[in-house]
Amino acid sequence: MLSSPEYIEKLRKSGLRPTRQRIKICEVLFDTDKTFHFTISDLAQMIENKANVKISLATIYNTIHSFEKKGYLKEIAVNSSQTYFDTNTTHHHHFYDEGNKELFDINNSEIDRIKINKDIPGKKIKSVEVLVKVENK
Amino acid sequence: MLSSPEYIEKLRKSGLRPTRQRIKICEVLFDTDKTFHFTISDLAQMIENKANVKISLATIYNTIHSFEKKGYLKEIAVNSSQTYFDTNTTHHHHFYDEGNKELFDINNSEIDRIKINKDIPGKKIKSVEVLVKVENK
DNA sequence: TATCTACTTTATAAGTATTCTAAAGTAGTA
């Protein structure tokens, strides 16, 4: 939960110019204690609701990708036609409800360590993600 | 590894008419001991190579979706712009190489049972999938 | 075998998410 001057600082430190658009996106994404999951169109909607600023889709895409590159966001592998992002950048896993397309965190402490007894010659592990699909009882 | 008459039987039993197109797709997908992963465009390419028949993209999509519905194929959640399918319908997990976009199986025996100490009220687990992203060493 | 009907295939259009383009705007610097 940072204020605008702090986002400006954060952006500058990342080598990103603190534009009106980037600051607004920071506010929408990080002005809360809770982390959350979103798609680009979710985010566009959120920005529209918080109103006052109008940001083009191209800029939203650009910004989200640069934030992801800087490590401020994570992309989540949900099989879907849309890409999901997560403001929770810690190592964790997900429940996914295909019905309402909602994601829920499974923290590292809520899942047993995954041990894989196989490796691929010449390759090393970059990440391990568990996706638990759920449905209504 | 079945012959055409057997695919015809299998299709009929599934309530799918054994058309020239569906039989050819069965041959391409199931005429091998090994299971494999593919995208729709991979499959279209394979069909073109095995030649003799020309199958429209719409039919390939339709057929793959009906095979999936019948349980002859599984869709794999790889974050990507393309949908991956798997002729291995047993419960297993995957390595994914983002570089060359290749999937490799991790059999159930090669991974420790995943125990999740969390549940979502009103929801039940439908599937648990582990995706291990790998890169060149 | 000829006929009928529901199912299937097909070309092509439509839909949708994402990226590209290149022109106009802006931040930081001198």
Add this chain to the structure above:
DNA sequence: TACTACTTTAGAATACTTATAAAGTAGATA
């Protein structure tokens, strides 16, 4: 203030997938 590199933007382009509706076919029936 002027300059330059970076950024934003509208709109075009791309790519995957689904929808449409007309033509074709499988299986059943007479």
